[in-house]
Amino acid sequence: MNKEIAEFLSFLRHEKNVSPHTLAGYERDLRQVAAYLKEREVRWDKAGNVVLRGFLAELHEKKRKKTTIGRKLAALRSFYDFCVRKKWIAENPARILATPRPEKRVPSFLSEDETAELLDLPRSGRPLDLRDKAILELFYASGIRVSELVGIETGDLHFGERLVRVRGKGKKERIVPFGGKAREALEDYSRARPRLMEGAAGEAAFFLNYRGERLTTRSVQRMVHKCIRRTAVARKISPHSLRHSFASHLLGRGADLRVIQELLGHASLATTQKYTHVDLKQLLAVYKKSHPRS
Numbered sequence: 001m002n003k004e005i006a007e008f009l010s011f012l013r014h015e016k017n018v019s020p021h022t023l024a025g026y027e028r029d030l031r032q033v034a035a036y037l038k039e040r041e042v043r044w045d046k047a048g049n050v051v052l053r054g055f056l057a058e059l060h061e062k063k064r065k066k067t068t069i070g071r072k073l074a075a076l077r078s079f080y081d082f083c084v085r086k087k088w089i090a091e092n093p094a095r096i097l098a099t100p101r102p103e104k105r106v107p108s109f110l111s112e113d114e115t116a117e118l119l120d121l122p123r124s125g126r127p128l129d130l131r132d133k134a135i136l137e138l139f140y141a142s143g144i145r146v147s148e149l150v151g152i153e154t155g156d157l158h159f160g161e162r163l164v165r166v167r168g169k170g171k172k173e174r175i176v177p178f179g180g181k182a183r184e185a186l187e188d189y190s191r192a193r194p195r196l197m198e199g200a201a202g203e204a205a206f207f208l209n210y211r212g213e214r215l216t217t218r219s220v221q222r223m224v225h226k227c228i229r230r231t232a233v234a235r236k237i238s239p240h241s242l243r244h245s246f247a248s249h250l251l252g253r254g255a256d257l258r259v260i261q262e263l264l265g266h267a268s269l270a271t272t273q274k275y276t277h278v279d280l281k282q283l284l285a286v287y288k289k290s291h292p293r294s
Helices: 002-014 020-039 049-061 066-085 112-119 127-142 146-150 180-196 217-229 239-252 257-264 269-274 280-290
Strands: 163-167 173-177
Touching: 002 020, 002 066, 020 049, 020 066, 049 066, 112 127, 112 239, 127 146, 127 163, 127 180, 127 217, 127 239, 146 163, 146 217, 146 239, 173 257, 217 239, 239 257, 257 269
Parallel strands: none
Antiparallel strands: 163 173
């Protein structure tokens, strides 16, 4: 099965342009299935839906999240679909397996006051602190993903127009605006950036670590967690939480959902709806203002 998995991953990488993160997830899930089948001495091309259902049942017994099980099933379906197209097998045994209904989970996000407290950090003029402040401001100002942020290069930022070019999922590019506060923070960091590049080759990445190299997503996550610990927010907050906050605050102030969809780079409006949160007080205020017989 290893040879077939490798060919499938190559197809995803070169033909479908999936992100490295998605590719790594597919590989991890399929290797797990391969190990399960090998342990039971079942060939991948002879594994019927009963065997594959047993794999999913084992995940349920191990108390894996429904979203995790659903993701692994999606990987299985895609892999076997690819095998059918290659005429290695006649039909897809994973096609009839039921997808587990995911739990409805409200993603974590910050209120406007909590966001203001976070964006007030850090306060020093050191290059790394200026970088961190610029990152936090840009996250909240644009709603971009952490993977998009670390991919920003110096030529992608246009301070005059307050626009940034980012590369999203499937290598899709889009132009995203940002506000005056973010521009100020980005310009402060831009002036300090050469101090991080001392002794390093000309790195195209805009956001650098202390060695003058491109930041990783993990480094950004650690930085956000460090800054959150310095605020009064007691719950778990990630870079993605700032993306949720961006969308929620825009919607709460009357922005159109389809505009938010474009800003977030979502292909589906249904995906955008998961990122937005309007409390009951806001809903009642909009209702009273908008309905002719309220």
